[in-house]
Amino acid sequence: MDISIHSSFLPQDDPDAALAFYRDTLGFEVRNDVGFNGMRWITVGPPNQPGTSIVLHPPGVDPGITEDERSTIVAMMAKGTYGGILLATPDLDEAFTRLQASDTEIVQEPTEQPYGVRDFAVRDPAGNLIRVQQLR
Helix, strand or coil, rough: CCCCCCCEECCCCCCHHHHHHHHHCCCCCCEEEECCCCCEEEEEEECCCCCCEEEECCCCCCCCCCHHHHHHHHHHHHHCCCEEEEEEECCCHHHHHHHHHCCCCEEEEEEECCCCEEEEEECCCCCCEEEEEECC
16 A cells, blocks of 8 residues: 655644744745635645645634634643644754744753654644654
């Protein structure tokens, strides 16, 4: 079976801040930016990986979600416990220096993890946890 990851989804509650972070800070390209009823879905991805994307979507817009569930999602986003993604780079220190120089919230500085990877963690503007690990 030949299956690949095409898109992952992360919630965003401020499309302009999300766009600035993923495009300007991380250097991802914008692949799509769609509005509907005052909401925006923004698709971004690494320029050298045209087949892999992250869709930044409004929180809790799935059909059938209750207002209580939507409130829970928003509260979890604010704590950084709702969404997350793992990225990788060949130069972890350069990536960390670049993110540290921006106004990105640093959660963990580069660390040699006991499970065999070196990584760091930041939060995007919506609170999503982004871990970046060193490519081996």
